[in-house]
Amino acid sequence: MIENQQRFQAAIEGFDAANAEDPTIEIYEGTSYPKELLYAGRISNALERLEPNAPEAVRLAVRAQHICRWKIPRSDFPKGRDGYRKWRTELARFHAETAGKILRETGYDEPTIQKVGSLLQKERLKADPDTQLLEDAVCVVFLEYYAAGFIQEHDEPKLLNIFRRTWSKMSLSGQKAALQLDLPAPVRAIVEKALQHGKTPAR
Numbered sequence: 001m002i003e004n005q006q007r008f009q010a011a012i013e014g015f016d017a018a019n020a021e022d023p024t025i026e027i028y029e030g031t032s033y034p035k036e037l038l039y040a041g042r043i044s045n046a047l048e049r050l051e052p053n054a055p056e057a058v059r060l061a062v063r064a065q066h067i068c069r070w071k072i073p074r075s076d077f078p079k080g081r082d083g084y085r086k087w088r089t090e091l092a093r094f095h096a097e098t099a100g101k102i103l104r105e106t107g108y109d110e111p112t113i114q115k116v117g118s119l120l121q122k123e124r125l126k127a128d129p130d131t132q133l134l135e136d137a138v139c140v141v142f143l144e145y146y147a148a149g150f151i152q153e154h155d156e157p158k159l160l161n162i163f164r165r166t167w168s169k170m171s172l173s174g175q176k177a178a179l180q181l182d183l184p185a186p187v188r189a190i191v192e193k194a195l196q197h198g199k200t201p202a203r
Contacts (some may be wrong), residue, residue, distance in 0.1 A: 136174030
């Protein structure tokens with residue numbers, strides 16, 4: 001339930017205006033979009049499918065999941081897993097701060113701002129159902145729109161490891177939603193192979 005629809009819409013518009021400045025352009029179905037603006041719309045749609053009655057703070061956090069992501073490029077951090085973790089930690093902090101600034105400007109109170117920040121930093125994943133719902137949306141949108149390109153950039157052992165870790169982050173309902181996606185054949189093949197030692201994916 002949205003407490004104040006006008007305030008909520010102002011925050012969403014603020015997030016989208018920030019993401020509209022992304023210099024990286026992605027073409028989808030013949031139309032050009034700033035990359036992170038397109039991502040924001042996609043992940044909001046994924047959340048709507050996962051949980052139409054998602055709490056307001058989750059809706060806000062989902063829309064700000066990648067806000068201004070291009071400002072902290074991966075190349076600014078060392079190569080390797082440790083560098084990747086540092087990058088992701090810094091990104092999460094930056095997203096929380098950037099979203100918080102827009103939420104204050106649109107009239108949200110500090111408890112809501114803190115909640116959104118906590119969600120964006122994935123605090124208490126698996127323990128907090130709101131954080132878990134956000135993570136499910138992240139994983140679903142990755143599988144639906146980005147996994148096909150991703151699998152072309154990495155060898156199979158690395159892909160299997162990444163897909164297993166992705167799967168382990170999801171709730172059972174998130175996993176079910178992911179298996180219902182109309183995934184490209186190469187993506188479904190990797191998912192099924194990654195999970196072959198666990199529960200067999202449903203068709």
